[in-house]
Amino acid sequence: MTSTLDFLFPTPSAPPSPLSPSHGSGISPQSTGALQKVLKDNHERWHIFFNDKRFHNHITHRALAMWSLGADGAIIEAAYKLDSSYQRPAFKSPNVINEHNFNEHLGDERYYQAYRAFFTRFIQDKGIPAAVEEFIFSHKANLGPDPNLSIDKRPQMLDRFLSGLLHPIIHTGYGAEFRLPGMVVEGLAETAVHVPTSTDLIPASLFEDAGSLGNVAASAGEAIGSAFSSTVHAFDHALDTVLPRSLHLNTDRTGSTNYPPASAPPRNIRLRNNEGPPNTHALTILARVLRDPRFAPSATTERDDAKIYAATIKLHAPAIVEYAAQWTINLEALKNGKGEVERKVEELAWTVCLLYGVAGWTGRAKERFNADFFFLHLVTSSTFLPSILAIVSPHSQARFLRAYLTVVLTIYVARGRPSLDLPGFFSEPLGFTPPGAQPSPHEGVLPSVNAKEAVTPNPFLSIIQTSVVHPDEHLPKVQRSLATWAQMFGTRVSEVTKQGRLYVKSDTPGLAGMQKKSDAAAGGEAAGLGMGWGMDAFTDDAEELGEYHASHLDAEGRADHELVATELPGAEYIDGTLFVRTAELTANRMGWVREGQKPGEFWDFRGFYGDDDKKAVRRAKF
Numbered sequence: 005m006t007s008t009l010d011f012l013f014p015t016p017s018a019p020p021s022p023l024s025p026s027h028g029s030g031i032s033p034q035s036t037g038a039l040q041k042v043l044k045d046n047h048e049r050w051h052i053f054f055n056d057k058r059f060h061n062h063i064t065h066r067a068l069a070m071w072s073l074g075a076d077g078a079i080i081e082a083a084y085k086l087d088s089s090y091q092r093p094a095f096k097s098p099n100v101i102n103e104h105n106f107n108e109h110l111g112d113e114r115y116y117q118a119y120r121a122f123f124t125r126f127i128q129d130k131g132i133p134a135a136v137e138e139f140i141f142s143h144k145a146n147l148g149p150d151p152n153l154s155i156d157k158r159p160q161m162l163d164r165f166l167s168g169l170l171h172p173i174i175h176t177g178y179g180a181e182f183r184l185p186g187m188v189v190e191g192l193a194e195t196a197v198h199v200p201t202s203t204d205l206i207p208a209s210l211f212e213d214a215g216s217l218g219n220v221a222a223s224a225g226e227a228i229g230s231a232f233s234s235t236v237h238a239f240d241h242a243l244d245t246v247l248p249r250s251l252h253l254n255t256d257r258t259g260s261t262n263y264p265p266a267s268a269p270p271r272n273i274r275l276r277n278n279e280g281p282p283n284t285h286a287l288t289i290l291a292r293v294l295r296d297p298r299f300a301p302s303a304t305t306e307r308d309d310a311k312i313y314a315a316t317i318k319l320h321a322p323a324i325v326e327y328a329a330q331w332t333i334n335l336e337a338l339k340n341g342k343g344e345v346e347r348k349v350e351e352l353a354w355t356v357c358l359l360y361g362v363a364g365w366t367g368r369a370k371e372r373f374n375a376d377f378f379f380l381h382l383v384t385s386s387t388f389l390p391s392i393l394a395i396v397s398p399h400s401q402a403r404f405l406r407a408y409l410t411v412v413l414t415i416y417v418a419r420g421r422p423s424l425d426l427p428g429f430f431s432e433p434l435g436f437t438p439p440g441a442q443p444s445p446h447e448g449v450l451p452s453v454n455a456k457e458a459v460t461p462n463p464f465l466s467i468i469q470t471s472v473v474h475p476d477e478h479l480p481k482v483q484r485s486l487a488t489w490a491q492m493f494g495t496r497v498s499e500v501t502k503q504g505r506l507y508v509k510s511d512t513p514g515l516a517g518m519q520k521k522s523d524a525a526a527g528g529e530a531a532g533l534g535m536g537w538g539m540d541a542f543t544d545d546a547e548e549l550g551e552y553h554a555s556h557l558d559a560e561g562r563a564d565h566e567l568v569a570t571e572l573p574g575a576e577y578i579d580g581t582l583f584v585r586t587a588e589l590t591a592n593r594m595g596w597v598r599e600g601q602k603p604g605e606f607w608d609f610r611g612f613y614g615d616d617d618k619k620a621v622r623r624a625k626f
Contacts (some may be wrong), residue, residue: 294572
């Protein structure tokens with residue numbers, strides 16, 4: 005068993021995507037040993053659900069987040085002691101799971117241990133990417149071996165992957181990011197014992213042969229599904245022919261997987277628009293949902309947190325799927341590696357962080373920040389999109405991206421479709437000093453002895469410090485996500501600041517380094533935001549990518565492109581401070597325990613259903 009545990013939980017490795025979170029300073033042999041001890045002990049002792057209501061075991065989530073944020077081993081061990089105090093012991097499954105009975109016990113939590121053993125054997129033999137492809141995204145994993153199976157008899161594994169407020173994604177995502185087979189084993193087993201909750205959002209046609217990118221089924225029954233098929237081909241080929249060469253696996257005799265290497269981005273990346281039809285941004289989809297009267301809070305009467313998701317699907321699934329289908333995903337760019345994954349991940353990151361941060365702030369008057377528990381999980385789960393997308397085929401990337409946005413939109417509607425006061429949110433002054441005792445800077449300190457920046461030179465350092473010692477298990481995870489997106493997209497400049505089209509140059513796809521003013525329409529209906537969204541990546545170095553064409557550049561070497569517009573009102577105010585602003589709101593809401601404050605109450609569940617949420621002019625305090 006020891007050798008198996010060592011295989012499942014080796015020392016964490018660098019993530020597979022440049023957009024994955026960095027594993028920061030503070031990591032040590034001591035903290036790594038504490039982490040591995042926690043991961044192995046949790047694997048042996050505890051079930052994936054800690055009660056009969058299927059509440060999730062988050063032990064490993066917190067441990068890995070804290071380790072990557074540089075927490076000392078003593079803190080990791082203390083968090084494990086706290087988190088394990090209410091767990092349910094693991095128990096033997098009634099029977100083994102194999103390839104013949106795999107579908108027979110899906111959704112039955114009694115078989116968690118058996119599914120875990122099954123996935124351990126599979127990953128030892130074929131590796132992590134093959135397991136995720138075959139058991140989450142393939143035709144067989146979702147429609148089953150028989151095309152005539154009724155919906156309730158289909159495996160629906162992608163649906164299960166998106167269930168439980170995205171916990172299977174989060175758990176599996178930790179495994180993909182840290183290259184830990186044990187986390188993927190647990191995440192896939194967790195997926196298997198979840199029940200499908202989004203059947204009407206993830207139709208069968210998502211996995212069928214679309215024939216062409218524009219294929220639309222004639223029958224009304226196929227209409228919803230065709231929306232998904234608009235940019236996705238079927239997963240019709242054997243795994244080894246579908247996976248790109250970089251994902252082909254090599255395993256040694258012990259089953260150790262040679263994981264796909266983290267991609268090294270080429271130098272001098274420039275971003276330009278896709279050729280072809282206009283790009284529809286995820287924030288435009290959000291704007292269309294926001295202004296559709298069918299989704300008004302009064303139209304969704306269910307308020308029970310346990311029932312709102314299902315009630316929303318019952319009322320609005322066709323309309324939500326229709327909107328999600330309008331989101332542009334360029335399958336050819338996914339196949340060719342032209343930065344499409346980075347673009348789509350960035351769009352989703354902005355979308356979920358705006359929902360959590362700006363919606364929680366808007367209309368609160370003098371009340372505290374509404375740190376919505378559901379939106380919180382959107383932010384946390386978004387961090388794992390790059391790592392999961394990095395290890396699957398382009399077809400699976402397209403399926404995952406569109407299904408994820410569909411679920412995000414459904415949760416947005418289910419929580420009351422809150423308004424977003426973007427001008428108000430981004431007009432609040434920046435900069436804060438944490439509560440409690442403060443240092444006394446020397447007179448030679450930069451920028452000056454009396455400057456608040458001398459006390460808090462990097463706000464995220466203060467936020468991370470208090471988060472890793474906070475008793476709440478969700479706080480370090482969401483703050484890690486916000487810090488990650490700040491690192492990736494914090495340079496983004498608002499259209500209000502730049503007032504024009506922006507030229508984006510970066511060493512990493514999706515990261516902005518330089519902007520160039522030009523003429524552009526002002527206002528939210530035409531804001532390009534200067535975020536480089538919806539663009540193809542190419543490089544100055546023709547030999548590096550082989551995609552260089554001189555016609556892409558003007559006489560001064562600038563990219564000849566138009567930025568993608570978004571219909572979201574107030575979008576011209578959005579900039580890279582979104583993440584630190586939201587992190588500060590979250591820290592204030594949950595309490596600065598390291599600095600002496602008591603922990604805040606648990607996360608918010610009241611939603612956004614009241615009249616105050618329709619008045620975007622009233623604001624909460626930071």
